[in-house]
Amino acid sequence: MKLAEHYTRTSVYITLTVLLFGAVIYYFAINYIAQQQLDRGLQQQLTEAEEYARSNDQNPQLYDLDRDHAVFVKTNLQQLQKRFFDTTYFNPKEQRAEAGRAVEDLVKVKSSNYKVVIAISRAGQKYLIEVITIITLTLLAGLLFVLFITNKYLLKGLWKPFQLTLKEIKQFNIADVDQFTGKPSEVDEFTELNEAIREMSLRVTHDYLKLKQFTENASHEMMTPLAVVTTKLDTLIQDETLGANQLAQITDIYSSINKSSRLNQSLLLLAKLENKLITEEEPIELDIILAEKMQQFQELMQSKNLSLQHQLQPKQILASKYLVDILLNNLFSNAIRHNNTGGVVIIQLTTHSLSIKNSGGANPLNTDLIFERFQKGKESQGTGLGLTLVKNICQHYGYTIHYHHETVLHAFVITF
Numbered sequence: 001m002k003l004a005e006h007y008t009r010t011s012v013y014i015t016l017t018v019l020l021f022g023a024v025i026y027y028f029a030i031n032y033i034a035q036q037q038l039d040r041g042l043q044q045q046l047t048e049a050e051e052y053a054r055s056n057d058q059n060p061q062l063y064d065l066d067r068d069h070a071v072f073v074k075t076n077l078q079q080l081q082k083r084f085f086d087t088t089y090f091n092p093k094e095q096r097a098e099a100g101r102a103v104e105d106l107v108k109v110k111s112s113n114y115k116v117v118i119a120i121s122r123a124g125q126k127y128l129i130e131v132i133t134i135i136t137l138t139l140l141a142g143l144l145f146v147l148f149i150t151n152k153y154l155l156k157g158l159w160k161p162f163q164l165t166l167k168e169i170k171q172f173n174i175a176d177v178d179q180f181t182g183k184p185s186e187v188d189e190f191t192e193l194n195e196a197i198r199e200m201s202l203r204v205t206h207d208y209l210k211l212k213q214f215t216e217n218a219s220h221e222m223m224t225p226l227a228v229v230t231t232k233l234d235t236l237i238q239d240e241t242l243g244a245n246q247l248a249q250i251t252d253i254y255s256s257i258n259k260s261s262r263l264n265q266s267l268l269l270l271a272k273l274e275n276k277l278i279t280e281e282e283p284i285e286l287d288i289i290l291a292e293k294m295q296q297f298q299e300l301m302q303s304k305n306l307s308l309q310h311q312l313q314p315k316q317i318l319a320s321k322y323l324v325d326i327l328l329n330n331l332f333s334n335a336i337r338h339n340n341t342g343g344v345v346i347i348q349l350t351t352h353s354l355s356i357k358n359s360g361g362a363n364p365l366n367t368d369l370i371f372e373r374f375q376k377g378k379e380s381q382g383t384g385l386g387l388t389l390v391k392n393i394c395q396h397y398g399y400t401i402h403y404h405h406e407t408v409l410h411a412f413v414i415t416f
Helices: 003-056 060-064 123-154 160-171 188-237 244-274 286-296 298-303 321-337 386-396
Strands: 070-075 083-091 096-109 112-121 282-285 307-312 316-319 344-349 353-359 400-406 409-415
Touching (some): 003 070, 003 112, 060 070, 083 112, 096 123, 160 188, 188 244, 244 386, 282 286, 282 321, 286 298, 286 307, 286 321, 316 321, 321 353, 321 386, 386 400
Parallel strands (some): 307 344
Antiparallel strands (some): 070 112, 083 096, 096 112, 282 316, 344 353
């Protein structure tokens, strides 16, 4: 959920809750105030009725002969607690019963006591409360609608600098010369955010460039002695005076040196891929490159007596020829190195995918670790980075690669 939508929804929920509680409290407050006014009116009429009864010294019912709102009933009660209560009022003009409010008290006339009940209609008050309630609810609904429109559309412009900053962060590449600048904003918080991100990007870029320079220099310095050692070992191996034991030791050293060189090159290539430093691309006929690879690896496959099955459809991709060459070399090497003697390699290329299958162990490989760095079998002579490079190259071009096991076949499938 986007921040603006989340803010709008939260704001509307809170406002709606507050308004509903406010409307309920407002309704009861208005009702209480109106009831107090009615009670004061009833008290006034009660006082007038008591004064009339005492001053005229006659039948108190003469105060209201029509008995439309005041009723005097003679009683033997000596005390009666005055009370105000809701009742039903009969409207003589409308000839119908209405909601009413009444007061009850005891009036003494000469030696007699009368219970007086004075009632008035609440219809007018009820109507007024209903009108006030409707007007209030209409205003609340209008306020809520305006709040929703304001948050949804007008505040969208307020978040625009944040959206632009977020877009620039997503496009930020640590290897690019262009640095993060941030879009100007009148909002102080966004300005501070842009400044903080700009300072952080400068520090990160500075540290990256220093690390990149250190890695390149270290690699260069490492490759030079490795090349010298390899050259001298080549010369030494050709020395016919060496004994068998010495030749075996030198061969082991030669193998280790070559492995160190490949490891160094693989790590450098991974660093370049992760930092998107390889940008060159060109149209590549993948089916033709695959056919060439089959020829290149034919001798190696024959050494293990492997049979090759292939089905290639024309497929053109836009990529670096250098990376595609590494990708296919690693997949072919993997399919041959981990194959059984007399096994099979099956290659299928369609317009949507490339699959390379090879016979091998009966158990499937661990799909969670197979593409991780330095994950290899105990008997493997590789660097443990081959499939990691394959995965990173696929990610570099937006391809997906997955592994699955089909009975006796291990399959790596790249989806374009």
